[in-house]
Amino acid sequence: MKHYAGIDIGGTSTTIGLVSEEGSIIDRSIIQIADFASDSIDLFIEQMALEVEKLAEKHECKIQGVGIGAPNGNYYNGTIEYAPNMPWKDVHPIAPVLEKRLSCPAVLTNDANAGAIGEMQFGVAKDLKDFIYITLGTGLGSGIVAGGEVIYGHDGFAGEMGHSILVPDGRNCTCGRKGCLEAYVSLRGILETYRDLGGTGETTPKDIAIRAQNGDELCVEVYRKTGNWLGLKLADAATYTSPKAYVFFGGIAAASDLFFPSLIETMEFNIHNLYRDKIQILKSGLPLNDAAVLGSAALVM
Numbered sequence: 001m002k003h004y005a006g007i008d009i010g011g012t013s014t015t016i017g018l019v020s021e022e023g024s025i026i027d028r029s030i031i032q033i034a035d036f037a038s039d040s041i042d043l044f045i046e047q048m049a050l051e052v053e054k055l056a057e058k059h060e061c062k063i064q065g066v067g068i069g070a071p072n073g074n075y076y077n078g079t080i081e082y083a084p085n086m087p088w089k090d091v092h093p094i095a096p097v098l099e100k101r102l103s104c105p106a107v108l109t110n111d112a113n114a115g116a117i118g119e120m121q122f123g124v125a126k127d128l129k130d131f132i133y134i135t136l137g138t139g140l141g142s143g144i145v146a147g148g149e150v151i152y153g154h155d156g157f158a159g160e161m162g163h164s165i166l167v168p169d170g171r172n173c174t175c176g177r178k179g180c181l182e183a184y185v186s187l188r189g190i191l192e193t194y195r196d197l198g199g200t201g202e203t204t205p206k207d208i209a210i211r212a213q214n215g216d217e218l219c220v221e222v223y224r225k226t227g228n229w230l231g232l233k234l235a236d237a238a239t240y241t242s243p244k245a246y247v248f249f250g251g252i253a254a255a256s257d258l259f260f261p262s263l264i265e266t267m268e269f270n271i272h273n274l275y276r277d278k279i280q281i282l283k284s285g286l287p288l289n290d291a292a293v294l295g296s297a298a299l300v301m
């Protein structure tokens with residue numbers, strides 16, 4: 001049996017998983033990003049390499065390749081570029097350094113693309129050739145698959161649906177612009193919507209979801225609006241690649257019963273006739289804690 005390393009680089013921690021070719025995670029180790037200073041990217045890469053070696057040694061296997069999912073990851077040159085929420089700004093080669101260091105192929109892409117690949121290999125998208133994968137968490141990420149291939153674009157950055165404009169001159173976005181979809185449909189966006197609608201006090205999107213499930217009208221409205229906004233953009237997105245499905249993943253997707261109805265209603269109302277009643281709305285088939293590692297490993301398989 002062949003073994004691969006799947007690495008999920010996140011804003012707070014990085015998970016290194018040892019993955020079998022059938023898609024089970026045999027073991028994993030975690031690096032805390034807070035342990036590294038802004039000038040220590042080399043140390044961080046070396047730490048990832050050491051963790052891969054340790055896992056391979058512990059389970060007495062040879063690593064065939066390393067797949068990496070990272071925010072603002074560039075598939076073509078294996079770099080992380082100007083990633084928000086990371087200590088390292090600018091452009092940093094990750095995959096080429098790991099490839100040399102570990103003497104095996106290393107491939108990197110953004111976390112949503114890695115998720116889409118994992119979903120094709122092991123999840124609900126096994127039989128889908130045209131779909132858009134959407135991660136709903138701190139931000140809104142998307143991976144576009146057309147004809148069975150992830151679309152990377154000419155520079156490696158295709159699929160940033162979270163930064164398409166929903167409201168001209170609207171809410172501030174982390175990208176420095178205004179009115180992006182992500183500023184409305186994300187954990188951060190949900191909190192802002194809660195306050196905009198008159199909600200007060202310390203709360204979390206999860207708490208708002210629980211209150212909505214218990215019938216709190218304001219909280220129901222927060223998720224209903226979230227679904228409306230996303231549905232509108234998904235009606236638009238259909239015109240680009242005519243997807244057979246939108247596949248949802250992430251913490252917010254767990255509250256799908258609260259926003260899928262308004263999402264579907266708004267999407268179908270606004271969508272062009274050619275695409276109406278044709279697009280499936282699906283939830284990821286992969287466990288929340290495993291998807292990113294599996295997707296990253298699938299990238300290099």
Ligand SMILES: [Zn+2]
Pocket residue numbers: 162163173174175176177180182
């Ligand atoms: Zn933005």
